Amino acid sequence: MRPILEVENLSISFLQYDRGARRRVLPAIRRLDLTLEAGQVAAVVGSSGSGKSLLAHGILGILPYNARMEGTLRYRGEPLTPQRAAALRGREIVLVPQSVGYLDPLMKVGPQVARDREKGRGVLGRYGLGPETGDLYPFELSGGMARRVLISTAVAASPALVVADEPTPGLDARAAGRILGHFRELAQGGAAVLLITHDLELALTIAHKVAVFYAGETVEEAPAADFARREDLRHPYTRALWDALPQHGFTPIPGTQPYPGAIPAGCPFAPRCPKRQADCGGAIPYQTVAGGRVRCLHPERGEGS
């Protein structure tokens, strides 16, 4: 089947003006690859503040004016040009934003979910929200309600691609699980769901596929099933993330991610990598290993490790 969304070698950078008129280009995303099929939930997992949200904005064609996007974006096999994105967003491609801050604070919830009153009520009802919710202002919503309202805004259209940006922060595990359940339902209904999150553990509860994002690159794309066993993971960073999961002992990764603009040549993970070798300072290919892909010269899996 043809994938709904294909992202190849995508980069998004910002033009910044330093003191005076010196321009500098700040790469927020440098090499991002991902394929997503209908009925699938794919998670892009990376630490907070690593520029993952920009992927969502890039797909929807709503990047700020000083951002530059390069690489390939294909939707249903055709290039997703800015014009095409503008025509599709809000209809076939929808965004579920991070917080109620993305709702107009002075407009009641109802008209923001759907302009058509009846339709809005129907969608809210689907998520267990009564018709009175439509008469509330965004600041009157509780955390869990807000999440469901935000999902409602997406479902008011009939989306083929749902991009969810960090949909569960501030919720307890049970509430978060319920919200993620709604996304799984959307995928079961035939939509492709792109889940952008920092929470690997939660992502694994619904994702079919996980793309690990580090310092502006996808370092590994793996079927979610591979996360059951450490040995099945390919990239040293993915293994480190695995080790940091609560059920595997919370082992933290030493060091910090490099800032965009201060990323070392070669493999960006090299300064923290236990497997680092002399050639890691050179070009790193994105290779297919055992049904997944990995950006590493010496992957943990596939070399008989």
Place this chain on the structure above:
Amino acid sequence: MGHRIQFAAKKLLRMALLLLGVSLTAFLLMSASPLDPLQTNVGQAALGTMSQEQIARLEDYWGVNDPPLERYLGWLSSALRGDLGTSLLYRVPVVRVLGERMGSSLWLMAAAWVLSGLLGLTLGVLAGACRGRWPDRLIRGWCILISSTPAFWLALLLLMVFSVWMGIFPIGLSVPIGAEAAAVTLADRLRHAFLPALTLSITGVAGIALHTREKLCGVLESDYVLFARARGESAPSIVLRHGLRNVALPAITLQFASISELIGGSVLVEQVFSYPGLGQAAVTAGLGGDLPLLLGITVLTAALVFGGNLCADLLYGAVDPKIRRGAARR
């Protein structure tokens, strides 16, 4: 309900303190003024021909020799009883002068207020919606030019162009010279008020337009506008549905706060157009040492400004759902 009464009581108390402070300040400034009311109003030559007794009587009338504190307390105690005294220059009760002057000024200021508010909002929204492009640059340039132009200079310019060169509008006053009060038509009054009102509006527009533009730019960079774009809303729809809604609140505050600037501007503009309004009376009273009239005008305008800000507060509460619903739930 309880907190509303509390709110009103607090506001009233503040207003009383404000008026007290303003009147005291005006009084102190006036007492410190180097202008001698006798010299200004009677004239050096006339004084020279007067006898000591006559001068003493005049000094008495203008209150030159009374101790300042006593004078102020005297004014205050009668003012509290509703008597603002008698204007020394016009020789009629201050309240009557205020009433007459207010009548002509009010039209002027109301017209300028409405016009500058509407025009400022429209231009500001237009500039904000087209930010960075030529309509924005044009409007911004114009506003900056206007706000760096003194009001009286603009008044002179308009007077020269429209009254002196083109002769479309009268040179000054609020009614035709020499006309009987009964013969003055509404059209006459409008014609006389037009240029002063225009001057006041033009100067008022700049500030409101620039502020509105800033606000709208802020709104257009907000997350909720980003999300509206992500949902496929068009740029005009975003400005109309979200922009106006979110700009309205600060615009209301600004509009009412602009009353103080309007009053300040009217002092200069009325002077240039010899328009017999409150502003002109303030200048006359200040230069002529007419203490009761000046204090009356000061207190009245301070109350107007305060009233404007109070209206802004109340409206804000009625319009902003956070305050409205928050108050309802308490």
